[in-house]
Amino acid sequence: MAQNRIVQFLPDDKTVDVPGGTTILAAANKAGVFVNSLCGGDGVCGRCVVIVRRGRISGGSTSFFTHAEVQEGYVLACEARVEDDLVVETPPEHRVAAELEFAETEAPFLAGLRKLTRYRKITPLVRKTYLELPPPTLADNLADLERLAQGLAGAIGKTQFQMGLKVMRRLPDVARKHDWKVTATTAYRGPLTEIMDVEGGNTTRRNLCIAADVGTTTVVCQLVDLRDGQVLGQVGKYNSQIAYGADVIRRIMYASRSPADLHTLCETTVSDLNELIHELVARNHVGAADISLVTAAGNTTMMHLLLGLPPANIRKEPYIGAVNDMPALRAAEIGLQINPRGLLYCLPSVAGFVGSDTVAGIFTAAMARSHKVRMLIDVGTNGEIAVGNKDFMVCASASAGPAFEGAECSGGMRATKGAIDHISLQGPDAVVSHSTIGSAAPVGLCGTGYIDLVADLLRTGVIDKTGRLQKHVAPSRVREASGELEYLVFPARQTGNGKDITITQGDLNNILRAKGAIYAAQTILLRTLNMTVDDVDEVLVAGAFGNFLNVRNAVTIGLLPDVEPAKLRFVGNTALAGARLAALSHTFYEEIRALARRTTYIDLSTEPSFMDEFVSACFFPHTDLARFPRVTAEIAGHGAVR
Amino acid sequence: MAIPDVVEKWAGKVNTVVIGAKADQGGTRTSTVAIGGATTLPFLTFEGSPGHRPAIAVEVWDSGASVWPEALQAAWGDVMNSPAAWAKKAAQAGADLICLRLVGAHPDLGDRSVEACVQTVKDVLAAVGLPLILWGCGAEEKDNKLLPALSAATKGENCLIAAATERNYRTVVAVCLADKHKLVAESPCDVNIAKQVNILCGDVGFPLEDVVMFPTTGALGYGMEYVYSIQERARFAALGGDKLLAQPFICDVGYEAWRAKEAKAPPFEGVTDENRPRWGVMWEAATAVDLLQAGADLLIMRHPDAIRAVRARIDALTA
Numbered sequence: 036m037a038q039n040r041i042v043q044f045l046p047d048d049k050t051v052d053v054p055g056g057t058t059i060l061a062a063a064n065k066a067g068v069f070v071n072s073l074c075g076g077d078g079v080c081g082r083c084v085v086i087v088r089r090g091r092i093s094g095g096s097t098s099f100f101t102h103a104e105v106q107e108g109y110v111l112a113c114e115a116r117v118e119d120d121l122v123v124e125t126p127p128e129h130r131v132a133a134e135l136e137f138a139e140t141e142a143p144f145l146a147g148l149r150k151l152t153r154y155r156k157i158t159p160l161v162r163k164t165y166l167e168l169p170p171p172t173l174a175d176n177l178a179d180l181e182r183l184a185q186g187l188a189g190a191i192g193k194t195q196f197q198m199g200l201k202v203m204r205r206l207p208d209v210a211r212k213h214d215w216k217v218t219a220t221t222a223y224r225g226p227l228t229e230i231m232d233v234e235g236g237n238t239t240r241r242n243l244c245i246a247a248d249v250g251t252t253t254v255v256c257q258l259v260d261l262r263d264g265q266v267l268g269q270v271g272k273y274n275s276q277i278a279y280g281a282d283v284i285r286r287i288m289y290a291s292r293s294p295a296d297l298h299t300l301c302e303t304t305v306s307d308l309n310e311l312i313h314e315l316v317a318r319n320h321v322g323a324a325d326i327s328l329v330t331a332a333g334n335t336t337m338m339h340l341l342l343g344l345p346p347a348n349i350r351k352e353p354y355i356g357a358v359n360d361m362p363a364l365r366a367a368e369i370g371l372q373i374n375p376r377g378l379l380y381c382l383p384s385v386a387g388f389v390g391s392d393t394v395a396g397i398f399t400a401a402m403a404r405s406h407k408v409r410m411l412i413d414v415g416t417n418g419e420i421a422v423g424n425k426d427f428m429v430c431a432s433a434s435a436g437p438a439f440e441g442a443e444c445s446g447g448m449r450a451t452k453g454a455i456d457h458i459s460l461q462g463p464d465a466v467v468s469h470s471t472i473g474s475a476a477p478v479g480l481c482g483t484g485y486i487d488l489v490a491d492l493l494r495t496g497v498i499d500k501t502g503r504l505q506k507h508v509a510p511s512r513v514r515e516a517s518g519e520l521e522y523l524v525f526p527a528r529q530t531g532n533g534k535d536i537t538i539t540q541g542d543l544n545n546i547l548r549a550k551g552a553i554y555a556a557q558t559i560l561l562r563t564l565n566m567t568v569d570d571v572d573e574v575l576v577a578g579a580f581g582n583f584l585n586v587r588n589a590v591t592i593g594l595l596p597d598v599e600p601a602k603l604r605f606v607g608n609t610a611l612a613g614a615r616l617a618a619l620s621h622t623f624y625e626e627i628r629a630l631a632r633r634t635t636y637i638d639l640s641t642e643p644s645f646m647d648e649f650v651s652a653c654f655f656p657h658t659d660l661a662r663f664p665r666v667t668a669e670i671a672g673h674g675a676v677r
Numbered sequence: 678m679a680i681p682d683v684v685e686k687w688a689g690k691v692n693t694v695v696i697g698a699k700a701d702q703g704g705t706r707t708s709t710v711a712i713g714g715a716t717t718l719p720f721l722t723f724e725g726s727p728g729h730r731p732a733i734a735v736e737v738w739d740s741g742a743s744v745w746p747e748a749l750q751a752a753w754g755d756v757m758n759s760p761a762a763w764a765k766k767a768a769q770a771g772a773d774l775i776c777l778r779l780v781g782a783h784p785d786l787g788d789r790s791v792e793a794c795v796q797t798v799k800d801v802l803a804a805v806g807l808p809l810i811l812w813g814c815g816a817e818e819k820d821n822k823l824l825p826a827l828s829a830a831t832k833g834e835n836c837l838i839a840a841a842t843e844r845n846y847r848t849v850v851a852v853c854l855a856d857k858h859k860l861v862a863e864s865p866c867d868v869n870i871a872k873q874v875n876i877l878c879g880d881v882g883f884p885l886e887d888v889v890m891f892p893t894t895g896a897l898g899y900g901m902e903y904v905y906s907i908q909e910r911a912r913f914a915a916l917g918g919d920k921l922l923a924q925p926f927i928c929d930v931g932y933e934a935w936r937a938k939e940a941k942a943p944p945f946e947g948v949t950d951e952n953r954p955r956w957g958v959m960w961e962a963a964t965a966v967d968l969l970q971a972g973a974d975l976l977i978m979r980h981p982d983a984i985r986a987v988r989a990r991i992d993a994l995t996a
Contacts, residue, residue, distance in 0.1 A: 499877055501843055651869040658869045660876065660921070 040117045044068040045088070045124040053117055059085055059092070060112040068125070083112040090121035126532060158620050159261040160223045160363075160380060161231065161328040163239040164190050168215040179206050183233065187219055193228040196221075202233055202376070209235050220327055222378050223621040224363065231327060231376045241325035243267070245312055245373065246615035248392065248608060249333035249341055250274060251283055251416035252437040253449055253579050254307050255611050258315040261328065264619045267319050269611075270311050271449060271579070273442060275303045276340070281443060282416055282434055283336040283388075284350060290340060291347040301343035305370045308341075312372060326373040329366050330618040332382045332610040334390030334417055334432075335359070342369060342381070354387035354638070360628060382617055383628050386636035388432040393419040394631045395613020396577045398623070400606055403428055403630055407572040410557065412595065413609070414439050414482065414578035418553035420560050421634070422571065428634045429564060433556035433645075438545040439482035439580045446479045446524065446536045449579075453478030453531045456581045458524070460491035463509035466524065472582065476531030480524070480538070482580025488524065488538060489546055490588035493655050494670055497522060500655045502543040547653050550594040554657070555648035556639055557596065563637055568596040577609040590666060593656030597663040684724050687916035691715045691728055691974070692886045692923050696774060696859055697808025698835040706834065707806025710773050712889070712974040713925030717916065719972050720994045731969055731991055733984055734774035734810050734977045735767035736931050739797045740781035740789060745979075746941045748954040752981055760797050761804035768805045770981040771988060774837075776810040777801055782823050783814035791823050795830045802834065810861075810927075810977070812839040813849075821848040828852035837861060837927075840891060843874050850883045861927060863891040866903060868910045868922075875921050889975065890924040896933040896940075897964045908971040928968045931979030934961035962986040969994070 042062045043050045051066035060083055084099070087108040095115035109126075166186040169175060177185065180203060184196045210217055213235030220232040220242075242261045247254065255271035279289045279300060290297040308329075316323050331341065335356050339346040342364070344357040360383035367375045382391030393413055402409045403425050413419040418435040421428060441447030441454070448454050452473035458480075461467035469484075471477050480488065492498045497509045504520040506513045512523045521539040530536055561567060568574075574595060576584060584605035589595045595603060617624040639645050656663040693714040698704025714728030721727070742757040743750075756762040764775045779794045781787040798811065811827050813820035825848065828838060839861035841849045846862075853860045862878055864871040871892045879885050892911065895904040908926055915923040934940055940957035948956065961983035965976050969991065978984050 500880065501873065501877065503844070505847075647869065650867055654869070654873050654876075658872050658876070 040120050042066070042117055042121045042123060045122065047125075055116075055118055057117050058113055059087075059110070059115045059117060059121070059123055062117060063112060063123075084109060084126055085112045085115075086110075086124045086126055087115065088122040088124050090117075091119035092116060092121065093118050156620075157261070157264055158223075158622065159242070159244070159328070160330070160618055160621055160624060161220060161242070161244065161261065161378060162191070163218050163220050163242045165218050165237040165239050166190060166216070168210070168217065170215050179210055183210070183217070183219060183230065187221065187228075187230070191221065191228075193221070195227045196230055197224065197227050198230040199376075202230060206233055209233050220376070222328075222363065223624070229378075231378070232374070238325075241321070243321060243326045244328040244330065244615075244618045245308075245315070245326055246611060246618055247308060247311075247329060247331040247333075248579060248611040248614060249304060249308070249331050249337045250392070250440070250579060250610070251286075251334060251337060252277065252281075252440040252442045254304070254311065255579055255608065256308065256311040256315060257611060257615055258319055258321075258326075259615055259618060261618065264615075266615070267321075268315050270314050270318075271451065272307060272311060273449060274337075275307050276300055277437075277442065279303070281437055283334060284434070286340060287336055287346045287350045291345070291350075297340070297343060297345060300340045301369065304337070304341050309370070309372045323372055324374045327377040328618055329371055329373060329377065329379045330382065330614040331379065332391040332395040332614040334392055334415075334419075335384040335387050336390075338381050338384060338390060349387040354640075356384065356387050359384040359386070360631060380617065380624065382614060382624075383631035385430060385631050385634045386638075388417065388638075389419055389430045389634070389636050390417075391627075391631070392610035392613075393421055393430055393432075394627055394634065395611075395617070396575075396606075396609035397421050397423070397428060397430075397634065398627045398630055399609040399612045399616065400575050400577070402575075403633075408566075408570060409573045409575055410561075410568075410571045411575045411577060411606075411609075412553060412557065414553060414576060414580055414594070416440065416442075418549070418556060420553070420556045422560055422564060422566070423634075428630070429560065429637055430634055431556050431560045431563075431637045431639050433552040433639055435549040435552040436545060438542070438549040439485065439578065441479065441481050441485075441580070443545055444480070444485070444542040445521070445539045446542070447485070448479035448481055450481040450483070450581045454481035454581075455479070455484035455488075455524075455536070456481055456583065457585065458484055458487045458491070460488075460495055460497075463495040463497045464511050477525050477529070477536055478531040479536060482578065483584045484581065485538070485542075485546055486592060486594065487585055487588050489543065489655070490585075490591040492522065492538075492543075493591060498543060498655070502540075502547040502655060504540055504543070546592075547655070550592055551649050551653035554593055554596075554652040555645060558648050558652070559639055559642050559645060560637060563642075568598055571598070572602065574598060574603050576603070576605045577607065579608040579611070582607065590663070591656060591669065593652060593654070593663065593666070597656070597665050685717065687717055687725065689716075689914075689916045689918040689920075689923060691912070691915050691925055691972075692888075693729065694837075694859055694887065694889055694925055696810070696835060696837045698833060702835070703833040704835055705802065705806075706808050708773075708808065709835070710808050710975075715916075715972070718912065719970055722995075727995065729974070730995055731973055732773040732975050733771070733987065734776040734975060735764075735770065735772035735984065736776045736778060736977050736979050737763045737767060737801070738781070739777065739779050739794060741786055746935055746957060748941075748957045749935065749979055751954065761800040764801045764805045764807075768807055771984055772807060774808045774810055774975075775801060775805060776812060776977045778812040779814050779823060779827070781814070782819055783816050784819060785816075786814070788819075791826045794823055795826050798827055798830055802831065808836065809834065810837045810839065812861075817845045821845070824849050825852045828856045828858055831858070832856040835859065837889060839863065839927075841874060841878055843870055843877065846874065846877055847881060850878050850881050853887075854883055859887050859889060861891050862888050862924065864893065866893045866895070866900070866907060868892065868907045868914075871907070871911060872914075872919075872921050875924060879921070885920065885924065888924045889927045890922075891927050891929070894929040894933045894964075894968065896930075896937045897960060897967060898939065899933065899937055901964065901967060905967065905971045908968070908973070912972040925974035926968075926972055927975040928965070928973045928977065930965045930968065930976050931961060931983075932977070934964040934983075935979060958982045958986070962990075966990050 092115040095110040361381040366379040421430040453475040458469040521537040525536040586603040697706040697709035717725030781789040840863035940960040
């Protein structure tokens, strides 16, 4: 019998006792420490990275690590076995459920929105009502369910109820055991009201919801108190489906191979959500059973994969999904670990390539309530553009890749603690200022940081208008590594993980293409409407790529049109905000559904000029410099031959 | 009923680029060539000025021309082994310029030294009085050593040097600027990238009036429609006032036309040994004439008979 060993996990500071020979991954699971593992311990995904700080291990291949990392103790948790008492640390860039994210540093637009909901009447999709019902007597001989319904009708003004058999079976005992003092959990089901659950006593103070933004690259969850709409916490992580393809097309192809592969993708997302829910529950010391609602926004493909719906037809002309407006479902049916009776509301999509994240954005930004024409640019792996006002609403999408979410970039990371979200260069060789999320030592760059950096590289002439690094302009920072040029942003000694933070030529190419696709989509959508950017009163930028966006820099790199600065506004992660608002008010939820129905989708894939516009936009700021007069004036004269 | 006036008025103009320098201009050429200058679409003389007549440069290789098709070998004969003699014969065949391509400098095609290439250029300069186009070998690293040497060796001659590309433009731009040569800006069959290369050259200080655009050429049957429409779009933009696309075009006709299988071994019924050599000539001439309609200002050609035919066509169209 192997001797037991003690394994201590940092930074969680959790300790567990396991038999020698146990894998670190198994020990971590036992300790309740999340280690990101995708392949389930086959040693192939390379995600479950941990650093063994003290103690002896056996096993563990080194193929995923650099020599320096091996020296430092990097191993794969699924392969390394405990042979000794150990101290193990998860590296900052691999900690899955990251630090609380919003705190004070939320996009100002969303912070304002939060105040707004405080004054609105909250009518959540799932609510709890405490009832003190009169016990039945010979004179008052209503059956239990009818008695409950009568009490509820008086309390919430609804009369049409439905109830499942399970709850019905429990009702008589629960009611009598608690002397007819019960809490009914009811859910909005259109004209009907579902009595989801009946508990003894008053539990109304525990009514929580998860609002989720299920993105192609990033998954973010908020824990929301449904009594007052307060956000109790927010966590996020990269979508583990990335291992099956970076964009929706590759995911669809993977899922279409066999039912088992579709199931894998479905489970992957569900397990990401469960991980985040678990994290929120643990941090806030609440019970998962108190969460009886999940609202989710995401692109159409992500919604299909979340529900295990076959996505194959989204990819084929005429690009039709299984369902756009998904009915409410039992969350447990897909394996979400909340109250087993709890419901999942997926917000409605518009079309195969415009999802509920965009609809949520249109709603959150109140675009359809004003006569002003607004353009919403949702910067995601699939960039979505919506243009409209209270009279019309059209949208389009373009595959941009995950560069602005920090994925597929060497120094990229999500907008979480340690991410550089702002940076400015004094000259080609000097960083003058920067800020990181959580004011931590920098670990990598998130989308807003990349936008700042690329804009300043352009201004200082370190890159030319094609995005190519010019070694002679910044000889102390531009160097060659692994066969390509890179620009050193922060040397290892200044970073939070002891590694250089760089931006490589490949990263710059990814960013150029991402912004090119998003800008081209804007151009074509406006042209289809016979409009120009001058006809747009306000340009709103949404996305989960940072808390503050320097819109001027986003214009400099040509991601946004060169309009008066006053017309540009960063609104943050509106998909998540929309999911939260829908949870808080069934009126909002219905408005979002109506919005999805009346939004017109314009398919750019049938637009012959897309490729031309795309190549034209793959230049900083744009091949047609006349469209960027302010930027052209600003960066003129750099890089002249001396 | 009066016929409505359909004459188009254009706001823009194609730049005029002069190649070569005579003795009084600091060079040793006996002639110079001006291209561009159009204020309307090709040959529409009733609308505006068609600008300078399209010029023809005859292609001469420094070495390795033994790979050229038989019909071309037969037309030029032994001179193909001596760039200077070849250039001389090309001048007699009616060339306006000599396009000397330093193919042999390519690391995979002989890897001739920079010094040897410079000597070849000097020999050609001495042999003919025509202006020169100097074309690198296409291997970026080698060209970045070769082109500065060629530029320095021909300082004052006002050559046209090729090529600046999106990926590699700094070196060639710097030397052309320093030695006062004209520059070819090359792009891979895309009007946007054509404009981008021009912008990049301008950004590093090169005067855009001294640039000749090479938007890549395709032969008849091998992408002609594509390159035709790219040239046409660029020309519309130029005449519409876009200074970043107002550069005259250079078209690599000979190289592209003689790559076509129809030019070398026509796969058609009725082709005999006797008429086979004519096919390449026809293919080259037809490609050239098509591109003239799309605004070509400078044609690089190979076969003397094709050159003669195209010259006759230019004469007829500009008469």
